[in-house]
């Protein structure tokens with residue numbers, strides 16, 4: 001069921017060769033290098049002294065001279081492999097070479113975090129996370145790390161050293177794998193470095209004569225990258241094996257003894273097994289590949305001749321002192337070059353893809369059935385009898401070869417069935433996972449909906465409050481206008497009251513002058529000698545007439561004032577009503593009533609004056625009569641004088657009433673002033689109330705803003721699925737640098753990439 005993409009040609013193992021510089025010890029022995037590096041970068045020539053003495057030429061996929069920078073080695077040897085892993089292939093990079101030839105330097109580097117010196121493993125990790133950052137957003141990644149070593153034929157878990165004898169298993173889905181090996185989820189380079197440091201600290205390392213920090217075990221670092229397409233739910237799994245082998249050594253040279261000797265024997269044995277496997281894979285004769293003869297070859301089974309894209313880096317010393325080992329290493333590399341691998345993308349088909357495959361198969365069956373029917377018809381037409389296909393007879397007739405063939409077909413059939421069964425199980429698992437994801441998604445959508453409704457409600461409330469604030473502001477403005485109008489009205493009322501006072505004063509003066517006249521009259525009467533001449537009487541009459549007219553004019557003025565007061569007051573009352581100030585209106589009405597009452601009283605007084613004037617007229621008339629009857633004697637005069645006196649008394653009384661009226665008016669004016677003052681105070685109190693309301697709304701507005709901000713924050717954080725940030729549970733990192741389920745993100749970790757992108761090939765060690 002492999003498509004074109006899964007089989008991009010059977011890839012040979014790529015073999016690259018790296019020579020390190022001479023070390024101090026080697027320089028002391030001989031600072032000549034017996035190695036030549038032709039400019040094609042693919043050939044190395046060993047000017048050997050041991051065998052025939054003839055220069056030996058070796059061809060590789062690439063040859064790195066001692067000057068090659070770490071980054072160059074990575075770009076040429078390892079980057080293509082890590083890129084294949086990101087496409088879903090298995091990949092292996094391993095270093096083989098004599099002890100102290102530079103395997104650990106190449107694979108790990110002397111410093112994990114030094115951008116110049118870091119080796120292949122940290123650079124690959126960097127590439128993996130860089131590619132995740134730049135992947136499509138609908139691809140979800142899961143990156144896991146395992147780290148183990150094979151020491152004295154035992155597999156030890158370097159991330160959990162208590163597991164020190166792990167077994168190697170194999171199944172259809174996973175291929176060859178180490179059972180029970182710890183797998184830690186990682187989310188960025190630092191997570192990986194941390195695990196590498198932990199693992200390296202648990203490794204078996206010891207000093208030998210040739211290497212102070214010699215690896216005494218084969219170290220295997222495994223990085224598994226699982227990609228899930230969230231659109232079609234297809235999955236790809238790429239496994240990357242990074243292997244730093246223990247160095248082959250001549251015990252005589254390394255001075256191994258005791259434990260070191262046992263280690264050396266074991267290392268050499270497993271490397272011999274590796275050589276045997278490579279020979280079996282490449283000699284074209286072997287039917288059996290002895291993978292199971294050592295733990296190393298068993299673990300590397302897929303990497304050598306199996307489902308993997310593999311790069312082998314053979315590391316060598318350039319010193320003539322190590323000539324034999326160098327030639328042996330180079331020969332090992334040349335043999336490995338002809339290993340053919342069968343890499344394929346490790347992918348799981350989606351339901352849609354499986355359905356398509358089924359439809360194609362059905363179409364093929366229908367086509368074949370049609371062909372059979374056509375052939376049968378053709379036979380019938382030519383009177384050729386149809387062959388009687390009897391399976392039992394066929395079986396009897398079948399040769400051993402046919403039986404074998406059928407067995408093979410059956411096996412194939414069973415394999416297909418098993419594969420289908422496998423797929424069915426995976427599908428149902430996937431369906432269960434998807435159902436769970438959907439459930440979580442639905443829950444998440446519900447939460448978002450709730451938050452949205454809450455947000456909308458708050459927004460509505462906020463808008464309502466805004467409208468209310470606007471209303472209040474308008475109302476404050478109207479009240480300000482009203483206050484202004486009230487002040488104007490108050491001033492006009494004051495001027496009206498002043499007018500009243502002036503008129504009253506004038507009235508008082510008029511009355512006083514009348515009083516004087518009456519007194520004069522009284523005196524004249526008392527003296528019983530009428531002193532008023534006709535002219536005087538006429539003058540008196542005309543003055544009375546004038547007084548009457550004056551009174552009338554006063555009346556009219558009062559009326560006009562009344563009208564003005566009336567026209568002013570209902571307007572205020574209306575305004576007050578608008579602000580539901582009924583109490584104020586009542587007071588105003590009361591004030592108006594009192595005013596009207598007062599005016600009415602004033603009218604009565606005026607009428608009384610008019611009456612008095614009439615009486616005065618009568619008195620004048622009597623006076624005239626008296627004049628004519630003056631001779632009739634004092635008694636009649638006295639009588640009339642008494643009447644006048646009574647009238648005078650009444651006038652005096654009236655005068656006093658008017659005076660008291662005036663003081664009452666003054667009091668009324670004071671009351672009115674106080675009322676005006678109270679109105680102003682009320683208006684001010686209203687203003688204060690509005691101010692405090694406005695402050696309250698501002699507070700509400702602030703709270704509302706806080707709630708809105710909190711809502712925004714809640715919306716931007718996607719709820720995690722699972723139990724929080726524990727590192728050993730299943731988590732994913734979303735492609736495109738988006739945050740993972742735990743909120744971690746990869747940006748900022750690609751120190752290596754920023755350096756590589758400047759100019760990867762320019763740096764030398």
Ligand SMILES: Nc1ncnc2c1ncn2[C@@H]1O[C@H](COP(=O)(O)OP(=O)(O)OP(=O)(O)O)[C@@H](O)[C@H]1O
Pocket residue numbers: 019020021023066097098099100101102103104105106110211213214215216245246247248315765
């Ligand atoms: N290309 C290189 N440039 C500079 N120094 C190097 C290079 N390769 C190796 N070295 C130095 O040589 C020494 C031995 O290297 P390293 O430990 O990597 O060898 P090894 O093959 O892993 O040995 P072993 O098999 O004993 O573990 C180290 O000090 C290392 O720094």
